Amino acid sequence: MRTLWKLLTICMCTALSLMALTSCSFLPGGQPTSSSSPTTAVSAPGKMEGPGFGSPEDAATAFLKALQSGDLSTATSTFAIESFAEHCNYEEWLKRLSAHTSNDYLGSCPFPNSDKVGAAANIQARETFVTNSLLLMMESVVSPHLFGTGTNQYFNDPSKDIPAFQDQTQSDFHNFFFAGITDISSVPPESLAPSYTSTTVQGLISQQLPQWGISADDYQDVAMTFTTNGEQWVFCQSTARYNGKWYLLMPGGTLANVLGIPYNQAGFMQLGS
Secondary structure, rough: OOHHHHHHHHHHOOOOOOOHHHHOOOOOOOOOOOOOOOOOOOOOOOOOOOOOOOOOHHHHHHHHHHHHEEHHHHHHHHHHOOOHHHHHHHHHHHHOOOOOHHHHHOOOOOOOOOOOOHHHHHHEEEEEEEEHHHHHHHHHHHHHHHEEEEOOOOOOOOOHHHHHHHOOOHHHOOOOOOHOEEEEEEOOOHHHHHHHHOHHHHHHHHHHHHHOOHHHEEEEEEEEEEEEEEEEEEEEEEEEEEEOOOEEEOOOOHHHHOOOOOOOHEEEEEOOO
């Protein structure tokens, strides 16, 4: 319950800043390292998602490159949004959960796609989920003191504590964690988690495919390693192929769950930590 209230608090507190965050770029203190990258995901007019990618690795790399330049709008567009909402199966979601839960919009298919309003609501729900996941990751990875222990943080001495808290936050975003990303490469999921290939894990994936509206051939977990600030990290994501193009599916996804990566880190984990 505390975790749910934490996420709902984030949704409300960031509502006014959401458009600004997703429409502009951060100005990191460091300079991004130039290197070749997949085609940038530029959303088509009226769409939130980009055109998709030729491979799961290309989608994940494009996401990291967007973060490197501080472009959250492009980062968001690497996720399936309209395509996810179009293909998600409302009945299968209900079957798998054996219930409809409050706030089921958090990552799922909360409404039937059988009419225009329900379909539009699913698009908005999906975009909200993706954006809030990125905002929560910013709290947890870019400026960890913001997330703290996962509960609201209160200031015992506001006159002293608030300036220090604000200075720390501003410093973290000025020295943007992702700006120094280099050496992006793909590694097999099983090299990080041998149990990923187990019957149990693969069975759990199979159970979820119908609710996402895809087959086994259209699903893949990816693990991308990279270096930043002298540290080696890994970025784990579930990806899906819709209409012949690959997109990021779930922040973190199955591999992140197997590795025990906290949900608030959206699939990011420092290696060797």
